[in-house]
Amino acid sequence: MKAVVYQGPRDVAVTDVPDAKIERPTDVLVRVTTTNICGSDLHMYEGRTSFEVGRTFGHENMGEVVEIGSGVEKVKVGDRVVLPFNISCGFCKNCERGLTNYCLTTQPDPSAAGAAYGFAEMGPYGGGQAELLRVPFGDHNALRLGEDAEEKENDYVMLSDIFPTGYHATEMAGVIPGDSVVIAGAGPVGLMAALSATIKGAAKVMVVDRHPDRLALAEQIGAIAIDDSKVDPVQAVLDQTMGLGADRGCECVGYQAHDPQGNEDPAATLNMLINSVRFTGGIGTVGVFVPQDPGAKGELAKQGKAAIDFGTHWFKGQTMGNGQAPVKRYNRRLRDLIAAGKAKPSWIVSHEISLDQAADAYRNFDSRSKGWTKVVIKP
Ligand code: NAD
Ligand code: ZN
Structure with a gap:
């Protein structure tokens, strides 16, 4: 075959x-x-x-x-x-x-x-x-x-x-009717998380990415597009939620996330969500992160490490669910x-x-x- x-x-x-x-x-x-x-x-x-x-x-x-x-x-x-x-x-x-x-x-x-x-x-x-x-x-x-x-x-x-995976992100985040939800990534998985949040009755769905064609697909189902190459996504989410932060966040990018300058930073999306989700809010991470390989060299040696701001996550009493769907x-x-x-x-x-x-x-x-x-x- x-x-x-x-x-x-x-x-x-x-x-x-x-x-x-x-x-x-x-x-x-x-x-x-x-x-x-x-x-x-x-x-x-x-x-x-x-x-x-x-x-x-x-x-x-x-x-x-x-x-x-x-x-x-x-x-x-x-x-x-x-x-x-x-x-x-x-x-x-x-x-x-x-x-x-x-x-x-x-x-x-x-x-x-x-x-x-x-x-x-x-x-x-x-x-x-x-x-x-x-x-x-x-x-x-x-x-x-x-x-x-x-x-x-x-x-x-x-x-x-991807549809169950996007849905799983919203489940782990704890999305219920009326919630505001911020989604990192407008790739296929992030778009499915946006669809799932909408199905669950979220009041406001915000999708962060920098590809205009992908953001346009998010807008087609009623989500608010946030282009992080143009605006600070944390500030944009705060502005959309009367300064409180979103009720829920979905990580749909993984370790290949880019920082605002476009450099690879495995912690970029997690930190964006920790900072834009409100105190006691929930985060669901379905983007893939991989175990550290002690023998890896060069670029590969960075994999597995994500320098997240655990202090802020802890201080805000947020929950986070991770893993395969x-x-x-x-x-x-x-x-x-x-x-x-x-x-x-x-x-x-x-x-x-x-x-x-x-x-x-x-x-x-x-x-x-x-x-x-x-x-x-x-x-
Ligand atoms: P994709 O690579 O097509 O999309 C990722 C998107 O994230 C891109 O559009 C990219 O521009 C965007 N992005 C990068 N850095 C960003 C940042 N800092 N902020 C916002 N957006 C940023 O991938 P995909 O097919 O949508 O999959 C996304 C992730 O989900 C991958 O890691 C994939 O392996 C994973 N995944 C997990 C499961 C599971 O069971 N947990 C299942 C399927 C896919
Ligand atoms: Zn897949």
């Missing part, structure tokens, strides 16, 4: 790889119909991780079931399904508590938790930027879609990751909002491409070329 394969830093190619196949009785095999490029793929694409040359990308996947293992009872051949990026078992100590983002069964490293398709440090699983995808524990992981699956494909595919906790209800026409996450899709165009798309998405917000691939 054809797949998008990692060749080295900033180098992907579409090559022939062995077909994905059923390996265990609980597996389901999916013919991928849509698979997205995600900001998370860029950590690997840019060579910041231990992702091995030859591995296939793709953790935001949906498709049609073409084969099921002998132990699969619920999912049927022909079903249209969307797959959470988290690969989980449903029965380990963490999954039992709904923490499918930290599954202990599907992560082979006993000192770690959490697995995903086509991801460094998250198990050996193949990615879905390919013609076929093996889905472990298919009955548990595959979310079935209704008759409108094909018609709303670009909406439903967002259930694999447990997609399964939210994808069913978000699916039903899409089905009912009450959420349309596809408004952020900027490019629809074939597998063969993936290398160009990675280059443009990585350089945040104007207008390249969300790329969906149709294998």
Whole structure:
């Protein structure tokens, strides 16, 4: 089958790889119909991780079931399904508590938790930027879609990751009706956090970034755009909240955050939120931060360190929730909002491409070329 394969830093190619196949009785095999490029793929694409040359990308996947293992009872051949990026078992100590983002069964490293398709440090699983995808524990992981699956494909595919991830940021921040919410980042994840806050009845949603095209997408759903290359975002949030600060903050950027001068500063967004969220307010951090690698040199040695103003965070009595999103906790209800026409996450899709165009798309998405917000691939 054809797949998008990692060749080295900033180098992907579409090559022939062995077909994905059923390996265990609980597996389901999916013919991928849509698979997205995600900001998370860029950590690997840019060579910041231990992702091995030859591995296939793709953790935001949906498709049609073409084969099921002998132990699969619920999912049927022909079903249209969307797959959470988290690969989980449903029965380990963490999954039992709904923490499918930290599954202990599907992560082979006993000192770690959490697995995903086509991801460094998250198990050996193949990615879905390919013609076929093996889905472990298919009955548990595959979310079935209704008759409108094909018609709303670009909406439903967002259930694999970014829509539940944005929603998780608002959950960890504690957004309730009437809240004011500041969101760091107008990338796909930040825009989904803005959509989620709106769905939850936030009175005011403010989105901080510096890319006018992305900020315009935030404005399209009624959010207030704050361009941090032009104004101080903390002051802008205070001005919007009668000097009090926002009730909630969502971090949707991660360690590649830039300071106001445009230099990389992993603490930039966290400090912006600590300073712009009010006393006793909540912050949800879904942007990725990575463990420190003691052996790393040069630029990589900075990773893992974020010099946050913990004193201010503590003094203000704020709460903060962090980590990967447990997609399964939210994808069913978000699916039903899409089905009912009450959420349309596809408004952020900027490019629809074939597998063969993936290398160009990675280059443009990585350089945040104007207008390249969300790329969906149709294998
Ligand atoms: P992206 O890189 O497309 O978007 C990030 C945006 O942040 C960019 O538009 C950039 O201009 C902006 N930005 C940079 N510095 C900023 C600052 N100081 N203030 C405000 N905005 C700033 O990425 P994405 O696809 O939207 O993903 C965002 C993050 O979420 C990534 O770290 C990604 O890995 C992570 N993510 C986490 C999960 C999870 O489960 N927790 C899931 C998906 C993605
Ligand atoms: Zn993703």
